[in-house]
Amino acid sequence: MQGVVFLGNRQAAVKEFPVPEPAPDEVLVRVMATGICGSDLSVYRMAEGHPDQIRGHEPSGVIEAVGALVGQRRPGDRVSVHHHQGCGACRMCARGETVACAHDQCIGVAVPGSFAQYLCVKERNCVVLPEVVSYIDGAFMACVGGTAWGAYQRLGARGHESVAVFGLGPVGLSCVLVGKALGLRVIGVDVTDERLDLATRCGADVVVPAAEGGVPARIHQAVGARDGRDGVDYAIETSGSTAARECLIPSLRRGGKAAIVGVGSVERVVNPSDIHGRAVTILGSVVFPLGWMWDLARFCEVSGLSFEPAVTHRLPLEEAVEGLRLADEAKDCGKVVFLPHG
Numbered sequence: 001m002q003g004v005v006f007l008g009n010r011q012a013a014v015k016e017f018p019v020p021e022p023a024p025d026e027v028l029v030r031v032m033a034t035g036i037c038g039s040d041l042s043v044y045r046m047a048e049g050h051p052d053q054i055r056g057h058e059p060s061g062v063i064e065a066v067g068a069l070v071g072q073r074r075p076g077d078r079v080s081v082h083h084h085q086g087c088g089a090c091r092m093c094a095r096g097e098t099v100a101c102a103h104d105q106c107i108g109v110a111v112p113g114s115f116a117q118y119l120c121v122k123e124r125n126c127v128v129l130p131e132v133v134s135y136i137d138g139a140f141m142a143c144v145g146g147t148a149w150g151a152y153q154r155l156g157a158r159g160h161e162s163v164a165v166f167g168l169g170p171v172g173l174s175c176v177l178v179g180k181a182l183g184l185r186v187i188g189v190d191v192t193d194e195r196l197d198l199a200t201r202c203g204a205d206v207v208v209p210a211a212e213g214g215v216p217a218r219i220h221q222a223v224g225a226r227d228g229r230d231g232v233d234y235a236i237e238t239s240g241s242t243a244a245r246e247c248l249i250p251s252l253r254r255g256g257k258a259a260i261v262g263v264g265s266v267e268r269v270v271n272p273s274d275i276h277g278r279a280v281t282i283l284g285s286v287v288f289p290l291g292w293m294w295d296l297a298r299f300c301e302v303s304g305l306s307f308e309p310a311v312t313h314r315l316p317l318e319e320a321v322e323g324l325r326l327a328d329e330a331k332d333c334g335k336v337v338f339l340p341h342g
């Protein structure tokens with residue numbers, strides 16, 4: 001089978017690997033869709049290469065075979081796979097927070113990843129996709145889409161409210177799509193015109209070009225506030241940039257909530273007096289517990305939410321080198337998805 005490896009310094013290769021055999025508690029997944037994520041790109045940019053490690057951690061596909069101890073999943077099940085496998089036996093895993101497990105076996109990092117035609121994963125990480133949910137949506141649920149969903153769950157967002165999404169890469173676009181499906185008024189903010197256009201395509205009610213400045217005032221205007229007296233109920237920061245983070249508190253209404261989702265700047269930008277003065281909540285949101293992925297699968301089914309409007313490129317695995325280059329340059333590029341079986 002084909003698998004994609006990173007050779008260091010933005011070089012990648014498609015290599016031949018044997019189809020893996022599932023361990024007793026694992027299933028073999030025929031990968032039908034898998035997305036390129038920002039965290040793949042940070043490894044792709046590193047100087048050091050790993051020519052034997054298959055990357056990718058957003059798998060969705062169909063179960064082909066199951067290990068001897070597998071009891072619930074069966075061949076033919078269409079599944080999305082949560083990328084943090086955890087040990088399954090600690091307190092964090094019991095809470096579904098496999099991302100925080102000290103013995104986490106992250107797909108594409110600790111074990112072979114999903115930029116491949118097949119991979120083996122723990123049965124417990126496989127969430128069955130409702131019939132109406134596509135494999136591409138399953139790939140989103142496995143990481144970026146689930147991360148967007150997780151931010152809204154932690155914020156406690158409800159349908160009549162408003163949200164400003166800072167950064168309109170794949171995670172930000174997923175936040176736009178989930179926000180609309182939840183019924184919120186969504187304002188997208190980015191420095192790039194192409195990404196603002198993508199956000200509009202994903203249903204953003206208003207887009208704000210950050211390059212023009214005055215972002216909080218424009219956000220206030222978009223929700224009908226005047227003189228800085230009111231703002232959005234929620235803000236989600238996905239860009240990791242200092243400039244965006246500085247806009248969070250001034251954009252929120254009094255008592256609003258902001259979620260920091262993007263990895264990036266380490267500068268201290270939040271003044272505790274502002275948190276107090278405007279009575280806002282700032283929280284961190286990292287990935288999502290396994291159980292929330294089950295909820296997201298159901299939400300996609302009942303709401304009709306699809307992440308596909310965020311996809312700009314669908315490529316076979318043979319074109320992985322080109323796909324990675326596109327996603328790395330990020331010009332007029334939303335989500336890049338590989339379809340390893342066409």
Ligand SMILES: [Zn+2]
Pocket residue numbers: 037038039040057058143144
């Ligand atoms: Zn990811």
Ligand SMILES: [Zn+2]
Pocket residue numbers: 086087088089090091092093101102103104
């Ligand atoms: Zn654990």
